[in-house]
Amino acid sequence: MKKKWVSPVLTLALSVVLVALLFLLQGNASDYILRISRLCAINIVLALAMNLINGFTGIFSLGQAGFMAIGAYTTALLTIPAAKKQMMFMIAPIVKPLDTLTLPFGVALVLGGLMAMALAFVIGLPCLRLRGDYLAIATLGFSEIIRVIITNMQNVTNGAQGLKSIPANATVWWCYGVAFVAILFMALLTTSSYGKAFKAIREDEVAAESMGVGLLYHKMLSFMLSAFIAGVGGGLLAAYNGTIGPDMFRVTQTYNVLMIVVMGGMGSISGSVAAAFIVTIGQEYLRVLDGPISIGSFHTDGVSGMRMVVFSVLLLVVIIFFRNGLFGTKEVTWRSIGKRLSALSGHGKEGAKA
Amino acid sequence: MKRTLAVFLALVLTLSLFTAVASAEGDTIKIGVFEPITGSYAGGGAMELEGFQLANELYPEVLGKKIELVVSDSKSDKVEASMAAQSLVDKGVVAVLGSYSSGLCLAGADVFASAQIPALAATATNPMLTMDNDWYARICFIDPFQGTMLARYAVDAGYKNVAIIQEIESEYAVGLVNYFEQELATHEGFTVTSKGNFVNTDQDFTTLLTDAMSKNPDVIFTSVGYAPSAALIIKQARELGFTGPIFGGDTLDAPELFQIAGDKVDGVIFTTFYDAAQPATELTSQFLDAYRAKYGKEPSATNVMCFDAYLTLRAAIETAGSTDSAAIRDAIFATKGFVGAAGTITLDENHNAVRPVVFKKVKGDGTSEFVKMIEP
């Protein structure tokens, strides 16, 4: 029987190790590697947002890109220095309080999340009553509507011109810090009674309702929290990239995050984390396929776009053969690691897990 | 099943390790090519790449070393673009050429600036790019100039009523219209009768055109991010019976215009960077012959501008005498009177090129002829 203090102590130890790793990374790695690692962290946040609504609550929502856009634009508009903002809005001058308003990065991020959450409330009320496939298209529709509105609001978002000179606040610390908070939040949420309600809704809505789970209330909660996290993720993305534009938030953005969630396992936090790393690094790694390849004396000029073909094939393979993704709905906990270790060291009857 | 997949993946990853060090020949000077090779701007990226590669073939060396072009695909996406830019920096390029589309340039601009690597754009016309950035330059003019000249052209030709059709999601198109309108507004008696918006996935302009035509414009100004849209607008306008002139900006200078609209392009006017006939420098004929020989078709303005961008950069490296990035940057910014295939290149204090805008008219068979040139 494990003692109660083992798990938290192990978690603390792991955290210390991770922080040390980050220090090492920050100090020694090239800018390119740092960039990839920051993007990994951002993708963790985005994947968790999507996993909350799609994986844990079983509601097929394709609206992620829209919420990301809201978060990204809010954060960008609130962190770009006033002088640059005014210079950038060349076609229509920026609307009044925004032209001089700047806020600290953390505040901007949270505000971005809150704005996304507010919108989720408005969108969720009509949409969450709809059935599975209709909900998907409706949320996709709203995501596109948000994008179109952003493109046309010249004096708030600079329209198609987009925003640039976004201060690079998304350092390794910020990215991983937010990711860590998101993981913690998700872990706490999914093991709480709310989490149980979400999973109940996912498994069987009618049964859940008859057991007293308030359907609309919990669906809205999940939807709004997911939007908040997506908004924060969008804000991080804006600070990471330095420029944003409405074309960054098309449906394909949602599909990219969906791919990560599916690969990791819908309903598994560890899965989303692992898959975020694998997919982000993988996509960069596969850049190799776009360029010239020589294996010994065999040389081919790269085929542009091969990378994305391989990626889409991978998505299909995962969804058809490994439906549950990497982790299914299971999580990596200290207990499960402990079990694996003792099975490996041959404690016979613990079970022959290959 | 899972085992075989795992083994397969491991094999793929191992194989790709062999590829990684393919270009580790120490004695080359690496120049990054930052372009959208895939995605919605793939066509533009391909044109730029053609220009760079042709120039690289004809002028492969500088300072006694071979110039190696390292291509990084921005996938027509801003997030990918910043990563592509970073990957170029990581590969140790001394300078960067590109990109098609100012939006993508902007995405890479901060990366290049913080890595202190100079970048040279051939066709990106958005003024925001060089406004605040000490490492990006361009050998083309900027939109405020182009838009203003288009308006002056309309005024000189006496087109009092202008119908505008713009691609609302293209920062270039919207910007161009903005400067056009600003200039037009300063001339008495000239008005914009209608302004229709479309997005680049639209293929049906009949509604917009019918509405525009109902207000009896003298001319239609199409500001598009990509030639095929303009081609469709022209085609449908003619089919709807619009007989007046149609003009547009430099994105119309692409083979797709004739390919898609056929003989209906007859009489369309656009602004561009150069015309094959004037002025003809010795490089122009060299470029034309080489391009026709290699690709078997007529080049577009993008091709020749990229050819010139490569040459300008090469000349800057020569002037700098070393591969020190700051020195190369200074040499680029100091370019004056450099003779390229498209004309003479001189950069001003904002590191934009001061050069004339050329007006050309398309004929029914797809060839274009020179109309006039306006100096800045």
Add this chain to the structure above:
Amino acid sequence: MGVFLQQLANALCVGSLYALLAIGYTMVYGVLRLINFAHGEIFMMAMYIVFYGISLFYLPWYAGFLLTIIITAMLGVLSERLAYRPLRDAPRISVLISAIGVSYFLQNLATVVFGGRPLTFPQVALFTDVVDIGGVKIQQLGILVPLIAAVLLVLLMFLIKKTRTGLAMRAVARNYDAARLMGIDLNRTIAITFFIGSAMASVGAIMWGLKYPQISPTVGSMPGIKCFIAAVLGGIGNTTGAVLGGLMLGFVEIMLVATFPQLSGYRDAFAFVLLIVVLLVKPTGLLGEKATEKV
């Protein structure tokens, strides 16, 4: 008045194009309860096949069109066999994601194989010549497309109502498991559904290409989404509804932009707004039937 008629003619043509695509969506949905996200990409592939058939193999246009319809239909069946059949017993979300995967794959494949630069769809005089009817200028296909759509619809209705295959399709749509238990060959029925749906899509693609000659790997995504909306408007699962939905969408889109030209940048958003309104007011669409779910 002339302007109005002109816009009306546009709307009829665009609406018929949407209708042709919507039919494919609705048929697949009716049988499999699947939103085939890849339908738009099947449409796109059809356009490329026509292009290469005519420009590479110099086929005369009618042969090229016919061949394309057959090849595209087979492509649809193939996609079902590879990407959807293994997931027959999986939760719905998996099949949806698989459809997204197929869509993504086809788009990227097209980019690699055909290149990113847009190509021009071959022009056939019979369709593209412009006639002048009382001041309204309309391409001949503006008359032919609605006609073709109508004829195909009648043929389809005949197939569904009067043949055994149609009966099988209706049975599967009504009750999947019961149909299986009653001995209906599910695989065959579903394959035929995809065959017909993709064939419709390819006819739509050919007509579309004649009217809007620009082909690119992403040409199918927006029409794909819009036609799904059209299918929902008319009542998903109902073929006549799909045609009605397509026409309605075409009309609303064109008329809205014609009346408020300053809002033309929001055009795509309109389709979605319309969808959401319909989903909230009458989720089963114009002609759809309410399906009760047994617990």
